Amino acid sequence: MVKNNDYDKVVEIFKALSEPMRIKILDVVSCRELCACEILECLSISQSTLSHHMKVLISCDLVIGRKEATWMYYSINKETIANIHNILDIITSKKSNCVCNVQRKNCKK
Amino acid sequence: MVKNNDYDKVVEIFKALSEPMRIKILDVVSCRELCACEILECLSISQSTLSHHMKVLISCDLVIGRKEATWMYYSINKETIANIHNILDIITSKKSNCVCNVQRKNCKK
DNA sequence: CATAAATATTGACAGTCATCAATATAATAA
DNA sequence: TTATTATATTGATGACTGTCAATATTTATG
Numbered sequence: 001m002v003k004n005n006d007y008d009k010v011v012e013i014f015k016a017l018s019e020p021m022r023i024k025i026l027d028v029v030s031c032r033e034l035c036a037c038e039i040l041e042c043l044s045i046s047q048s049t050l051s052h053h054m055k056v057l058i059s060c061d062l063v064i065g066r067k068e069a070t071w072m073y074y075s076i077n078k079e080t081i082a083n084i085h086n087i088l089d090i091i092t093s094k095k096s097n098c099v100c101n102v103q104r105k106n107c108k109k
Numbered sequence: 110m111v112k113n114n115d116y117d118k119v120v121e122i123f124k125a126l127s128e129p130m131r132i133k134i135l136d137v138v139s140c141r142e143l144c145a146c147e148i149l150e151c152l153s154i155s156q157s158t159l160s161h162h163m164k165v166l167i168s169c170d171l172v173i174g175r176k177e178a179t180w181m182y183y184s185i186n187k188e189t190i191a192n193i194h195n196i197l198d199i200i201t202s203k204k205s206n207c208v209c210n211v212q213r214k215n216c217k218k
Numbered sequence: 219c220a221t222a223a224a225t226a227t228t229g230a231c232a233g234t235c236a237t238c239a240a241t242a243t244a245a246t247a248a
Numbered sequence: 249t250t251a252t253t254a255t256a257t258t259g260a261t262g263a264c265t266g267t268c269a270a271t272a273t274t275t276a277t278g
Contacts, residue, residue: 007129007132007133008129010132011126011127011128011129011132014123014126014127014132015127017120017123017127018120018123018124018126018127019120019265019266020116020117020120021266023116023119023120023123023200024116026200026201027200027204028207030200030201030202030203030204031203031204031207031210032203032207035224036224036225037223037224037225045266045267045268046267046268046269047224047225047226048225048226048227048228048267048268048269048270049266049267049268050225051225051226051227052226052227052265052266052267053266054225055226067225067274069224069274069275069276070223070224070225070274070275070276071223071224071225071275072224072225072226076201078201081197081201084197085194085197088190088193088194091132091135091136091139092135092139092185092187092190093139094139094140094141095136095139095140098137098140098141101140128235128236130236144254145254145255146253146254146255154236154237154238155237155238155239156254156255156256157237157238157239157240157255157256157257157258158236158237158238159255160255160256160257161235161236161237161256161257162236163255164256176255178244178245178246178254179244179245179246179253179254179255180245180253180254180255181254181255181256
């Protein structure tokens with residue numbers, strides 16, 4: 001069974017990934033480090049919407065942001081991707097001390 | 110670059126995973142096949158809410174549902190979990206033919 | 219200082235969704 | 249048939265969120 005604070009972190013990441021435009025952004029940013037205006041040219045959204053999405057992706061550590069002069073450069077955070085793989089493995093594997101082993105009270109089965 | 114219909118499928122899965130209660134359900138169901146009333150005892154939600162979440166998890170193939178008499182048995186679908194790992198690898202890896210390589214028009218950088 | 223370029227923030231709005239109580243359906247047992 | 253158990257559906261509600269235009273901020277340049 002996963003700890004509650006681990007749930008919070010992974011849910012935040014999955015929430016970030018559950019938006020088509022953000023998946024697209026992650027896909028593009030995985031190629032190489034790009035500035036916001038370059039990403040914007042690949043997509044059909046307004047500048048403010050892109051800025052909002054980048055904030056979400058950064059806040060859950062999926063993307064790393066780096067400021068240089070007036071530009072913001074974005075790149076994928078491989079460490080967080082590895083964490084997703086790991087936590088997904090933990091969540092979807094068998095547990096010996098699972099809460100499902102508690103005594104069933106209301107279930108007449 | 111990932112195809113658009115692949116995006117749709119993976120976004121649907123991530124949307125299912127972006128809800129704390131559904132992650133918890135997936136965690137519990139990964140232990141062994143359980144009926145709805147057993148899952149219900151592990152959680153603090155109403156029966157109708159659980160039914161709704163199971164429908165979401167089944168519709169994106171994260172969970173397999175099996176009816177036996179009046180009971181519904183749920184188990185994790187390992188195949189979909191493997192697909193998540195694969196598509197995540199594709200999304201977060203370098204691409205030679207990325208859309209980010211197109212000529213930049215408006216960016217003055 | 220004034221202008222321009224890149225990005226961030228704000229406020230509004232429409233759409234989505236998690237939740238529940240109430241009810242319906244399905245299957246079994248008396 | 250009637251009652252009971254397990255699960256699904258419906259309808260309502262409050263909360264959240266993606267989107268945009270407008271505006272603000274930051275940085276460099278003339």
